[in-house]
Amino acid sequence: MRRTGLLTVALTVAAATAVAQDVSLSRPGSGARAAGMGNAFIAVSDDGTAASWNPAGLSQLVKPEFSLVHSTSRRDRRLEDFLTRDQSAAYTELGTGSTTADIEFASAAVPFRLGGKPVTLQVGWRRLYQLATHVHGDFQRVAISPTARPESALRIDATTDGSVDLWSLAGAVRATDRLSLGGSLDLYRGEWEERVNMSEDPGILGPPDFFSSAQTDRLSGHALSFGLLLAYPSLSVGAVYHGALSSDFAETFSGRSSLTDPLEASSAPGGQLRFPRSIGVGVAWRPRPLLRLALDFTYDEWTRFLVDQTPDSPEGERSGFDGLPPELSATRDTVAVNVGMEKLFAVKAAYVPLRLGVAYEPQGARDPLVREDSNYIGLATGTGVNTNSLKLDLALEYRWGNFHGSQDISLVYQLGRSAEFDLPPAPEAEGNQRFQEWRLKVSVIYRVTDTDKLRDFLKKIFGS
Numbered sequence: 001m002r003r004t005g006l007l008t009v010a011l012t013v014a015a016a017t018a019v020a021q022d023v024s025l026s027r028p029g030s031g032a033r034a035a036g037m038g039n040a041f042i043a044v045s046d047d048g049t050a051a052s053w054n055p056a057g058l059s060q061l062v063k064p065e066f067s068l069v070h071s072t073s074r075r076d077r078r079l080e081d082f083l084t085r086d087q088s089a090a091y092t093e094l095g096t097g098s099t100t101a102d103i104e105f106a107s108a109a110v111p112f113r114l115g116g117k118p119v120t121l122q123v124g125w126r127r128l129y130q131l132a133t134h135v136h137g138d139f140q141r142v143a144i145s146p147t148a149r150p151e152s153a154l155r156i157d158a159t160t161d162g163s164v165d166l167w168s169l170a171g172a173v174r175a176t177d178r179l180s181l182g183g184s185l186d187l188y189r190g191e192w193e194e195r196v197n198m199s200e201d202p203g204i205l206g207p208p209d210f211f212s213s214a215q216t217d218r219l220s221g222h223a224l225s226f227g228l229l230l231a232y233p234s235l236s237v238g239a240v241y242h243g244a245l246s247s248d249f250a251e252t253f254s255g256r257s258s259l260t261d262p263l264e265a266s267s268a269p270g271g272q273l274r275f276p277r278s279i280g281v282g283v284a285w286r287p288r289p290l291l292r293l294a295l296d297f298t299y300d301e302w303t304r305f306l307v308d309q310t311p312d313s314p315e316g317e318r319s320g321f322d323g324l325p326p327e328l329s330a331t332r333d334t335v336a337v338n339v340g341m342e343k344l345f346a347v348k349a350a351y352v353p354l355r356l357g358v359a360y361e362p363q364g365a366r367d368p369l370v371r372e373d374s375n376y377i378g379l380a381t382g383t384g385v386n387t388n389s390l391k392l393d394l395a396l397e398y399r400w401g402n403f404h405g406s407q408d409i410s411l412v413y414q415l416g417r418s419a420e421f422d423l424p425p426a427p428e429a430e431g432n433q434r435f436q437e438w439r440l441k442v443s444v445i446y447r448v449t450d451t452d453k454l455r456d457f458l459k460k461i462f463g464s
Helices: 006-010 032-036 055-060 451-462
Strands: 065-084 089-091 094-114 117-143 152-174 179-201 209-231 235-242 245-257 260-266 272-275 278-288 291-300 306-308 334-347 350-362 375-386 390-407 429-447
Touching (some): 055 094, 055 209, 055 235, 117 179, 152 209, 209 272, 334 375
Antiparallel strands (some): 065 429, 094 117, 117 152, 152 179, 179 209, 235 278, 245 260, 272 306, 291 334, 350 375, 375 390
16 A cells, blocks of 8 residues: 555545545644734734743733633545546546534643743643544546546545644743743644545456555654744744654554455554754734734744654655655745734723734645645634633634645555556556635633732642
């Protein structure tokens, strides 16, 4: 079977489904306020979600804050205009969609003074990647040339269920009146299960070909992040460094097919997944007291996104996207651009914001044959209400992209037996994949304004 490394398996439906689940692997932070500003938040980072963007921003908190973020998303993908590379057959369109809804972020942050300096500590949990997809549908191959193979129908039923989460301990100190420094330790944990059932009628051997598999993956690792923030009355400049993640992983796989013997595999101890470093810089400007404009640039070193099955594996390191050695991989490094604005309107004892944002998110993964760039474009808007003790924020995001690439679709290609039947070399077909996603985020941040009551409450629990 065509296998392209852990992340292709981990964060997408298996390559055997012939449906690419184009999941952005960038690491933006959480929160509806940031989402409404197009995720341009590195130089803002002044609420309970700050550590997920720029840990130095925690120094701006003056009261304890408790944060909770919920995210609901709808992803739709469509495979269209697919033709075999020898131009003998075409494929009907296939549309798939999946909906997820879950808690995305939770944290507690406490500011205090240490050695005369403002210091803030935060404990947080975050669902970095929600792996919950269901692909179900029929894909038809239609002959357009006398040399084409007989027409067939491919039926797909694939489910992925699991997540990659992280726990973080973050802190920040205001070193001077203008300069803040911060950092966080992130502990990653992930577990997911994938089940695939496929059939092709008629198959290459006459009766329907079939393939069925079950796969379980686990990973664990840690990474460090560092940030700084320069804050002036009308201008802020921020920078954040997300360190590379080195993660242990384990994988088990079993499969049955009419085209192969039973398949059983498990990764040997010592396998490593290396998630690359990321560097972001941002600027936020207040031309007027209740208006803020923000701009971020984020560099991701995707060419260092590597999988090493075992320390002494003869294959060595492989790209986590296309499974090729780094010197042959089509993977590219990227720079994302995020632009946002926030306008506040005073309403009685509260502020009501209007937020708008635009995002340009180039993807590191590229098809190794076609080698065309793939990019996402995003639009966002948001609003909410902000009182002295409670902040409620809502954001709606829309992202889309169109990617041209190659794909093995028929089971005989996916299981690596095309050469035995004198078929054209793999990959089998080329076409377009269209992607769109709607996201609704809701954040609730509670600010403890009466810290004396909190102190008395804690004394009753832990003693004076």
